[in-house]
Structure formats: C-alpha cells, structure tokens
Amino acid sequence: MKFEPVIGLEVHVQVKTKSKMFCGCPADTFGKEPNSATCPVCLGLPGALPVPNRTAVERTVLLAQALSCEIADFSQFERKNYFYPDLPKGFQISQYSGPIGVLGSLEGVKITRVHLEEDTGRLVHESSTTLVDFNRSGVPLIEIVTEPVFSDPASAKTFLKELRKLIVHLGVSDADMEKGSMRLEANVSLKKTGEKTLPPYKVELKNINSFGFTEKALKVEISRQEEILAKGGSVSQETRGFDEKRGTTFSQRTKEEAFDYRYFPEPDLPPLTSKSFKVSKKLETPKEIREKYLSLGLSKQYAEVLLLDKKLAEIFDGLLSSLEGKDAANIVINRRFGDPKKLGAEGILKALGKEEKKELLSEGKLLKAAEEVVLDNQAAVSDYASGKKAALQFLLGQLMKETKGQIDPKEGAKVLKDLLNA
Ligand SMILES: [Zn+2]
Numbered sequence: 418m419k420f421e422p423v424i425g426l427e428v429h430v431q432v433k434t435k436s437k438m439f440c441g442c443p444a445d446t447f448g449k450e451p452n453s454a455t456c457p458v459c460l461g462l463p464g465a466l467p468v469p470n471r472t473a474v475e476r477t478v479l480l481a482q483a484l485s486c487e488i489a490d491f492s493q494f495e496r497k498n499y500f501y502p503d504l505p506k507g508f509q510i511s512q513y514s515g516p517i518g519v520l521g522s523l524e525g526v527k528i529t530r531v532h533l534e535e536d537t538g539r540l541v542h543e544s545s546t547t548l549v550d551f552n553r554s555g556v557p558l559i560e561i562v563t564e565p566v567f568s569d570p571a572s573a574k575t576f577l578k579e580l581r582k583l584i585v586h587l588g589v590s591d592a593d594m595e596k597g598s599m600r601l602e603a604n605v606s607l608k609k610t611g612e613k614t615l616p617p618y619k620v621e622l623k624n625i626n627s628f629g630f631t632e633k634a635l636k637v638e639i640s641r642q643e644e645i646l647a648k649g650g651s652v653s654q655e656t657r658g659f660d661e662k663r664g665t666t667f668s669q670r671t672k673e674e675a676f677d678y679r680y681f682p683e684p685d686l687p688p689l690t691s692k693s694f695k696v697s698k699k700l701e702t703p704k705e706i707r708e709k710y711l712s713l714g715l716s717k718q719y720a721e722v723l724l725l726d727k728k729l730a731e732i733f734d735g736l737l738s739s740l741e742g743k744d745a746a747n748i749v750i751n752r753r754f755g756d757p758k759k760l761g762a763e764g765i766l767k768a769l770g771k772e773e774k775k776e777l778l779s780e781g782k783l784l785k786a787a788e789e790v791v792l793d794n795q796a797a798v799s800d801y802a803s804g805k806k807a808a809l810q811f812l813l814g815q816l817m818k819e820t821k822g823q824i825d826p827k828e829g830a831k832v833l834k835d836l837l838n839a
Pocket of ligand 1: 437440441442454455456457458459460555
C-alpha cells in the first residue's frame with residue numbers, strides 16, 4: 418500500500434516594531450541582558466493593563482493583504498489559557514475566532530489565517546536548572562497558517578522561502594531564523610494514495626530552525642509514520658521535536674485539543690474594527706516583484722538580493738527615475754559609491770553627477786574615438802548597413818571599451834549612428 422503525505426505549515430514571525438505588543442518595553446531584545454526589557458504589563462503583574470500597538474496591527478493587516486486575505490471588519494483579541502513557566506499571566510493574548518486575515522493565498526498555496534498575538538518568555542536550560550527570560554514576553558508575533566496542501570517536503574520548503582521574501586520585502590519582520598524572529602512548525606500526516614479525505618490524525622513538528630531542517634524533519638517524520646502504517650499500526654496525534662544531531666523526531670507531548678485552551682474575548686482590550694487600521698492599496702507578491710525586476714533587465718541573482726532587502730529595494734526604486742534598472746542595480750548592489758543605505762537615492766545620484774562631470778570625454782575626443790571604432794570594425798558596419806540593428810550595440814560596446822566608459826552611452830550611440838548614416 419502506498420501513502421501520500423499531507424503537510425500544513427504554521428509560521429511565526431516577530432513584528433518589527435519599536436515597542437512590544439501591549440506595553441512600552443523595547444521589542445528588539447536580542448542579546449540584551451535577561452529580564453532587562455520588562456515591565457508590569459509584560460511580566461503579567463496584577464492590575465497591569467495592556468494597550469495595543471498600532472504599528473503591529475497595521476503590519477499584520479499589510480501582510481494579510483499581501484497574502485490576498487480577506488481582512489476582517491471586526492477582529493478581537495482573545496485569551497488562550499494554558500499553564501507554562503514562560504507565560505507569566507497564565508494566558509497568552511492571541512486571536513482565535515476573529516483573526517485579522519482569512520482565506521488568502523501565495524503562489525497557489527491556500528492560507529487559512531493570519532493573526533496577531535504576543536510572544537512568550539524564553540526558557541533557558543542550564544545544567545541542572547531552568548531559568549526564565551521575560552525579555553521576549555509580549556513581543557508582537559504574527560502567525561500564518563496554511564491549509565494542509567503540500568504533498569512533499571521540498572514544495573513546503575520552497576513556499577517558506579517565498580513567504581520569507583514577502584515578509585522581509587514588506588518590512589513586516591526581519592524573519593531571521595537564527596535570531597528566532599521567524600519560527601517554523603509543520604503538521605504532517607499520511608493518507609492512502611488517492612484518498613480524498615484527510616487522515617484522522619496529525620503530528621505537529623517543532624524545533625525546526627532552518628529551511629533545510631524543515632525538509633529533513635518532514636522526510637524523517639514521513640518515513641517514521643510510513644513504517645507504522647505499513648505494519649498496520651496507527652500513528653498517535655502528538656507534538657514532536659526535531660533532533661538536529663540525531664536526525665530524528667522525538668515525542669514532546671500529546672496534543673491538547675483546541676477547547677483545552679478555553680479561549681474567551683480579552684476583557685481589557687476593545688475589539689479591532691476596520692477603522693482601527695489603515696487599509697492600503699493592492700500589494701505586489703514576490704513573484705510580481707521578481708517579474709518587475711527581471712523586466713527591468715536585472716539578473717535573477719540581483720532580483721533576489723533586492724527582494725530580500727527592503728531598504729535596498731527602496732533606494733533602487735528611487736534611482737529608477739534617473740537610471741536604467743540594470744545600472745541602478747549595479748550601483749546599489751555592488752556599492753559603487755559606498756554604502757547605499759547611508760547615501761540614499763539622492764546621495765547616489767549626486768555622486769554619480771560628480772563622477773560624470775569629472776570623467777566624461779570632450780565632444781571632439783568622443784568623435785575621434787567613434788571614428789576609430791567604425792574604421793576598426795568594418796564587418797559590424799556592413800551588418801548595420803544591411804539592417805542588423807544589433808550591430809550598433811556591438812559598436813557601442815567597443816566604443817565604451819575604447820574610452821574606458823568615460824562617455825554617456827546615449828551620446829555615444831548618437832555619434833555612432835550619425836557616422837554610420839553619413
Ligand atoms: Zn513591558
């Protein structure tokens with residue numbers, strides 16, 4: 418009997434904001450001394466009241482829109498109750514029945530929901546004891562859930578990479594897995610090949626720290642389930658962790674059902690309505706952005722570099738009114754005038770103007786160089802005469818080489834054309 422994997426993904430990203438989700442503590446606490454970025458709100462002390470972070474809400478809406486989700490007119494925060502040492506209040510403020518976005522898609526993958534919640538604290542295990550660091554407690558966190566639509570680990574990995582590009586490009590999160598600002602989970606089960614209904618169980622995979630491990634963890638978990646099912650056994654519904662060193666998955670806990678969390682509306686926060694956040698115009702997907710870059714003449718690698726660097730992409734866009742796409746990309750990616758992020762588009766254009774003034778050849782010298790190129794490349798000249806327009810590009814290339822690029826290409830092309838038509 419053959420089996421077919423059924424895979425769904427859950428992605429968490431920390432939202433890039435100055436302060437935490439419900440208090441004024443700094444949200445970027447990476448590398449900070451444990452428990453130094455905390456206050457009564459994010460420590461869950463009695464009487465502390467949460468105030469929602471507008472930027473976090475708006476960025477969640479932005480991402481949900483970019484994922485073509487339906488944006489809720491009415492959305493609310495709910496308490497997810499469970500007991501764990503990293504959760505000082507005994508509940509997490511999350512969204513359950515009223516997520517900000519539902520029913521989206523990216524690259525043909527159906528997105529179930531996009532919602533906003535607060536991150537928990539972090540447990541630090543030391544030899545014989547466990548310590549808690551609440552710096553992360555209350556950092557805004559977006560959860561993106563896909564439908565169980567993947568039938569192989571590789572396509573799940575491809576999707577995750579694409580999703581990360583979108584998140585980074587929108588400036589919603591750094592989505593840096595090494596720093597923990599992007600975390601992956603996968604649900605995986607097996608059905609008999611050709612069967613229409615979903616399997617009666619699912620195993621949740623955690624501790625996946627890279628795209629590569631996603632694929633690996635899914636593969637070993639699929640083989641583990643296959644072995645059990647092939648012997649006629651049944652796979653139990655549980656949460657399993659991935660052990661990078663051993664390359665195996667291990668049981669962490671049997672899964673609580675959703676009702677165990679006793680969700681109910683957060684009484685200290687008003688519901689969000691569409692008036693609470695700005696709804697922007699249609700957003701581009703990574704695929705559309707990539708196509709735009711390619712159509713501007715950028716190489717595939719350059720397009721990917723810009724997709725993964727929001728700020729660089731903005732500077733690149735700022736140069737497009739004055740420069741060809743290819744030239745603009747060369748300047749920002751190869752740092753021709755130094756760090757483009759320090760210079761900004763304006764600074765780059767200024768530097769470029771200075772360079773042009775300094776280096777351009779005089780009209781007479783340009784004409785002389787063009788005449789030499791025409792004399793030395795008679796084959797191309799007759800090609801041009803017989804109607805091959807591409808020959809002009811070739812001659813221009815030779816002229817650029819001859820003059821070490823110290824000419825304006827448009828000017829050079831005009832001089833060559835005049836000579837050829839004379
Ligand atoms: Zn705080």
